Amino acid sequence: MFHISETAIDTAALARELALARAGACVTFEGWVRDHNESRSVVRLEYQSYASLAQVEGQRILAEACSKFAILGARCVHRVGTLEVGELAVWVGVSAAHRGAAFDACCYIIDEVKKRVPIWKNEHYADGESGWLHP
Amino acid sequence: MFHISETAIDTAALARELALARAGACVTFEGWVRDHNESRSVVRLEYQSYASLAQVEGQRILAEACSKFAILGARCVHRVGTLEVGELAVWVGVSAAHRGAAFDACCYIIDEVKKRVPIWKNEHYADGESGWLHP
Amino acid sequence: MTYRVLYFASLRDRAGTDAESVDLQAIDARALYAQLRARHGFTMGDDRLRVAINGEFVGWEHALRDGDEIAFIPPVSGG
Amino acid sequence: MTYRVLYFASLRDRAGTDAESVDLQAIDARALYAQLRARHGFTMGDDRLRVAINGEFVGWEHALRDGDEIAFIPPVSGG
Helix, strand or coil, X not given: CEEEECCCCCHHHHHHHHCCCCCCEEEEEEEECCCEECCEEEEEEEEEECHHHHHXXXXXXXXXXXXXXXXXXEEXXXXXXXXXXXXXXXXXXXXXXXXXXHHHHHHHHHHHHHXXXXXXXXXXXXXXXXXXXXX | CEEEECCCCCHHHHHHHHCCCCCCEEEEEEEECCCEECCEEEEEEEEEECHHHHHHHHHHHHHHHXXXXXXXXXXXXXXXXXXXXCCEEEEEEEXXXXXXXXXXXXXXXXXXXXXXXXXXXXXXXXXXXXXXXCC | CXXXXXXXXXXXXXXXXXXXXXXXXXXXXXXXXXXXXXXXXXXXCHHHCEEEECCEEECCCCECCCCCEEEEECCCCCC | CEEEEECCHHHXXXXXCCEEEEECCCCEHHHHHHHHHHHHCCCCCHHHCEEEECCXXXXXXXXXXXXXEEEXXXXXXXX
């Protein structure tokens, strides 16, 4: 299940959804708002999304991960709106019988989300400037 | 910081220790007690450790991870005693500016802990048998 | 033909709106973007964008129909 | 010489104790293990074990001193 969230991500609830008796491994990735980017001081971020398409594309990535790797469950939630330094921007969690598949799938999901899902980051810098990132 | 714990692992407290303003990524690994191993049905586990040496070797692995990868923090806690299916046996958490190093270090730590740290698992099976694993 | 066009991120800032209805003739998404680029002064070429029609990614040569909702997707930066 | 020997996992089960003090002559850890293996009937060869003396991993040829605490470490299975 992929979700776009306008409020703080409840990671404990997500982790509980992944807990299955068959699962021996759970790997999570958390993306936090960093206080810098390429040596510029960042004070906050604003994430914008094309929510309906992001939902479809995010769900597609999770389905790909489930078919490529021997995993039991996968979840991803991405925040939108204004986030302060230290806040959780994106959470990925994967459970599996064995850890190798869980690491590979978690890595795959965050890589693909960053490449493909229509979400954009506006960085607000300490000097008052800001800019949308279009890498 | 590496620790052997005789009580449930407080993952939220550990994650808070990794939260730094410079950190943009946090990867965690959780090892859960699985209900099976190589097709045998497992009802519970018992972990035994050589606690003083496990502490030294676990700490050494974390130090290695810090020198090999561009990470900001690393923690690992391993349970000992009797654990039921679904319980958390080991937790690894790594924070870094960028996610690649966090994934690599987290993977390195759990691989090395499983190879080197003097902790042993006694599996109790549904048929009443049990056995120490010495892979 | 009337199209609904959605703008995001730097395109939204440049257009000054998150969406607009436009009354134009364009055989495909590429032609539509060319006209809107001229109108709003977008600096980004279509080689840097993807296009979605009615909520699905499509190719630039996708034919447009009256009432289509079109989004030009700049390089994303989530995560 | 008196040594303190620690046992873990299947060695502990076989020895029937987690630790014992032994009064033996052994020039190194390898010789000590051979004697204790005979005494307790351990099935595991020293090629499958590591050895730690006074809380640090050492080689099998490490010389023993009176009062040393020696642990034979079977293959580990944490995680």
